[in-house]
Amino acid sequence: MQTQWIDIGLNLTDSSFRNDIEAVLKRAVDQGVGKMVVTGTAIDGSEQAVKLCQQYSDLLYCTAGVHPHDAKSFTTATADTLRDLYKEPCVVAVGETGLDFNRNFSTPEQQIKAFEVQLELAAESGLPLFLHERDAFKTQFEMLKSYRDQISNAVAHCFTGEKEALYGYLDLDLHIGITGWICDERRGTHLHPLLKDIPAERLMLETDAPYLLPRDIKPKPKSRRNEPYHLPHIARKVATLLDKPEEQLSAETVANTQRFFNL
Known part of the structure; x- marks a missing residue:
């Protein structure tokens, strides 16, 4: 099937995919999800993501970085390992990185330090940033603003914020990643x-699988595991809300993604 959609963020190294990755990828491809970007959230996960990309080089790309939850483990050696990973052709972005002041698995100070180094790595490597942010918009915005001229591009992955955050990120010329959160009648x-405030050339789509299974999928999968083959379901919801044909949304988001990640 021709590529109709690209999933810009899925956690394929998660243990829930350990035993059936081949089947997961086949289901996605059968639904028109022709390319996928595996999210690296720690050093070991980023290295695993690279190995997956090498195994399924026709389908997968990945990011490499340290999530704010793991910022406490960030050292000089971490930065050196990331530099090596950025030389791999399948690694297309720095991240997942950013700030998360909601749960503070790492202290805000540790998060800021790790984020700053990864901002520097993005500037140094020329790769775009794959960003996480929760309850930390003001600090993250100011840090991004100070580095924005040195960074090729950035996406606010899994955007769930309010108008102020959206407008702030768009003011910095960021792309916006939309997930199945849009399908959640309780909080989305x-x-x-x-x-409709996101410019067509800035929008990208993602599942964040195995997390964020769209709540309006019927029947509900028994496992409750989200998969990349649900991306077209999310896309249909987005197309409906934008009052836009699915074919147009497909063409726009695929072009955006290919350009952003230099696929």
Whole structure:
């Protein structure tokens, strides 16, 4: 099937995919998800992501970075390992990196330090940034702003924020990644009117699998595991909210993704 969609963020190194990756990828491809970007959230996970990409080089790319939850483990050696990973052709972005002041598995100070080094690595490597942010918009915005001229590009992955955050990120010329959060009638409806404020050339789509299974999928999968083959379901919701044909959304988001990650 021709590529209709690209999933810019899925956690394929998660243990829930350990025993059936081949089947997961086949289901995705059968639904028109022709390329996928595996998220690296720690050194070991980023190295695993590279190995997966080498195994499925026709389908997969990946990011390499340290998530704010793991910032406490970030050292000089971490930065050196990331530099080596950025030389791999399948690594297309720095991240997942950013700030998360919601749960603070690492202290804000540790997160800021690790994020700053990864901002420097993005500037040094020329790779775009794959960004996480939760309850930390003001600090993250200011840090991004100070580095923005040195960074090729950046995406606010899994955007779930409010209007202020969206406008702030768009002011910095960031791309916006939308997930199945948009399908959540409890906590995602605030995003519905904001979608139309995202320029067509800045929008990208993702599942964040195995997390964020769209709540309006029927029947619900028994495992509750999200998979990349659900991306077209998310896309249909986005197309409906934008009052836009699916074919147009497909063409726009695929072009955006290919350009952003230099695929």
